[in-house]
Amino acid sequence: MNIPILLICLLFFGASFAQKEANVWHFGAGHSLDFNGGYALQASGSQMFTFEGSTSYCDENGNLLFYSNGGGRLPISGQDGGKIWNKNNQVMYDMQGTEGGGWSAAQSSVVVPAPSEPNVYYLFTMEELEFDVDGVVPSEPNGKGLRYFKIDMTLNGGLGDVVEADVQVYDYSYEGICAIRHANGTDYWILINQDTSGIGVYSVNQNGVQLAGVYPYPAFYSGFGIIKSSPTQSGVGAPCCNKVMTSAGLYDFNLSTGVLTLESDLGATWPNYFEFSPNESYLYASIFDQILSVNQLVQYNVFAPSQTGQTLESTAQVIESNFNGLYLQLASDGKIYFTEQSFGFTTVLGTINCPNTSVPTVSSGVLSFPNDPNTSIGFFSLPNFPSWIFYNNYEAQIQFGPDTVYLCQGDTLLLNAGEGTSWSWGGDASTNTSQFYTVTSPGIFSATVTSTCGLGSDQIVVLPCANEEPTDSSVANVVIPNVFTPNSDGINDLFEIENVPENTEVIILNRWGNVVFSSSN
Known part of the structure; x- marks a missing residue:
């Protein structure tokens, strides 16, 4: 199966704050x-x-x-x-x-x-x-x-x-x-x-x-x-x-x-x-x-x-x-x-x-x-x-990062519209009026922030993870023998693992940690 990878998106808003040495x-x-x-x-x-x-x-x-x-x-x-x-x-x-x-x-x-x-x-x-x-x-x-x-x-x-x-x-x-x-x-x-x-x-x-x-x-x-x-x-x-x-x-x-x-x-x-x-x-x-x-x-x-x-x-x-x-x-x-x-x-x-x-x-x-x-x-x-x-740009700016990001099933994305006096959101977040919005599903999200020194706006498109497949969380009844005797007497001569799911890789190591067997079939 394909195991989905969580995409972590870093979001920034466009304010670089002055340092405090001259406060x-x-x-x-x-x-x-x-x-x-x-x-x-x-x-x-x-x-x-x-x-x-x-x-x-x-x-x-x-x-x-x-x-x-x-x-x-x-x-x-x-x-x-x-x-x-x-x-x-x-x-x-x-x-x-x-x-x-x-x-x-x-x-x-x-x-x-x-x-x-x-x-x-x-x-x-x-x-x-x-x-x-x-x-x-x-x-x-x-x-x-x-x-x-x-x-x-x-x-x-x-x-x-x-x-x-x-x-x-x-x-x-x-x-x-x-x-x-x-x-x-x-x-x-x-x-x-x-x-x-x-x-x-x-x-x-x-x-x-x-x-x-x-x-x-x-x-x-x-x-x-x-x-x-x-x-x-x-x-x-x-x-x-x-x-x-x-x-x-x-x-x-x-x-x-x-x-x-x-x-x-x-x-x-x-x-x-x-x-x-x-x-x-x-x-x-x-x-x-x-x-x-x-x-x-x-x-x-x-x-x-x-x-x-x-x-x-x-x-x-x-x-x-x-x-x-x-x-x-x-x-x-x-x-x-x-x-x-x-x-x-x-x-x-x-x-x-x-x-x-x-x-x-x-x-x-x-x-x-x-x-x-x-x-x-x-x-x-x-x-x-x-x-x-x-140094500080002090302008009303929003920078959601990339124009397009992917959101996998069960993940969330926090959008920050930056500091200001008021916020207006559009698209799939049109009812929000606060600085922050949590995205839980794909869509188009935009925001405008107003400050005493002007306006700033940005938009981001959130898509579902590409080729996303559901994760198989069923429990496989795998049987692994705890001992075998390869002495050709017909009893326990083979080390055999039973009920292995498809597309599973098996690696066997000896007691010194060396690989003695590996197979993905």
């Missing part, structure tokens, strides 16, 4: 946001004090490990000297104004795990362009540049401590720092403004931090701005490259080699603040329109230059013609948060909603924070994070 933000004057509930919740207790840049880092479950303003100035008029705080808001390390980067650097710091060292992290810090506002330190004529601190979270009962402090990597660099995960999923790349010549790429691996290359800026550009990368996933099956954006233009970045290639520049547009969508398809930039004398929020199609040959600038769509936002930062809830500016400072955040779509919306005044009582000013930037943490 807690610390920024400004004691401000904090917690995204572990799936949305931005204002939290208390932060000891942060910074004018611009900061960073924080959580474990894979979203539990805060530490945070930092990345450095500071010699404490004058209330300015912080730079610190690292643990999860209990206690000072882990005091930079005392002479170590780390600058508190007014737009991207003052960023964190990556130390390759091949569990529970150990690199905190990279970046100098501010105004490093000489209090006078130049003779031993540091170019400022503090790029430095790092190494933090071991197994120390101090799990609160962590610094095991390497203020290690200088390069001294002539300001404002921008970006972390990208290597294609191998273990190592990292750090990108900085390498003096005025170009972008410096540094490799971070088990051997430490080394310069991998410097890639010149276009001839028209020689500035120190922020650096952002698209949230491309690394590892097996991931694309070779992601996108890197600076005020000079859009680059391709090879995740394996660290090679940067300028793909498209924005000419005289020169956006200073920008961010990628979670699915890396779109780039958003806050750009000042010199003709209209207003700030605009502009969306660009990231893949158009490589796919169609268009310039990045030609794909520009104005999303908000009178945009009061400047610094943009992607969050784990799939939204891009921006600082709403008033004379360069802010106490208010807005959001770009559904940034993965061609028709995003903008919400102003989403979150507000009190002024710092010491300075009576707000803040200018938001925390800096490695972008791979935020």
Whole structure:
């Protein structure tokens, strides 16, 4: 008989979820946001004090490990000297104004795990362009540049401590720092403004931090701005490259080699603040329109230059013609948060909603924070994070897997229409209105899911198993002798099995496990 084989179908729905290492933000004057509930919740207790840049880092479950303003100035008029705080808001390390980067650097710091060292992290810090506002330190004529601190979270009962402090990597660099995960999923790349010549790429691996290359800026550009990368996933099956954006233009970045290639520049547009969508398809930039004398929020199609040959600038769509936002930062809830500016400072955040779509919306005044009582000013930037943490397509999508599957008798198939706000099923599941449907018999099944960011639909055809025959479960009365004596006396000379069903294979082994007889007839 033919024995039916159970076909196991793996079903997927099209949502790739962001990781949780950036689920807690610390920024400004004691401000904090917690995204572990799936949305931005204002939290208390932060000891942060910074004018611009900061960073924080959580474990894979979203539990805060530490945070930092990345450095500071010699404490004058209330300015912080730079610190690292643990999860209990206690000072882990005091930079005392002479170590780390600058508190007014737009991207003052960023964190990556130390390759091949569990529970150990690199905190990279970046100098501010105004490093000489209090006078130049003779031993540091170019400022503090790029430095790092190494933090071991197994120390101090799990609160962590610094095991390497203020290690200088390069001294002539300001404002921008970006972390990208290597294609191998273990190592990292750090990108900085390498003096005025170009972008410096540094490799971070088990051997430490080394310069991998410097890639010149276009001839028209020689500035120190922020650096952002698209949230491309690394590892097996991931694309070779992601996108890197600076005020000079859009680059391709090879995740394996660290090679940067300028793909498209924005000419005289020169956006200073920008961010990628979670699915890396779109780039958003806050750009000042010199003709209209207003700030605009502009969306660009990231893949158009490589796919169609268009310039990045030609794909520009104005999303908000009178945009009061400047610094943009992607969050784990799939939204891009921006600082709403008033004379360069802010106490208010807005959001770009559904940034993965061609028709995003903008919400102003989403979150507000009190002024710092010491300075009576707000803040200018938001925390800096490695972008791979935020990869998420966040679109309403369904992917039932193959268009056609086979369902054998007695089996069931669970269809998942994905996360959304409502579900509409069709075909042989037309009465269902929930996210899930269990298929018990062949048919055609379709579903449409609705979310705040659009619609998604898919269909699957379920057929009966090909050439399926019923299983013969009857009991055969097989007789097997327990002894025989092949001595030619005519009694028990043959080992004979009786009542064997058709199409049965018989194998006989001796006591040592060797096959002495086999037959399928």
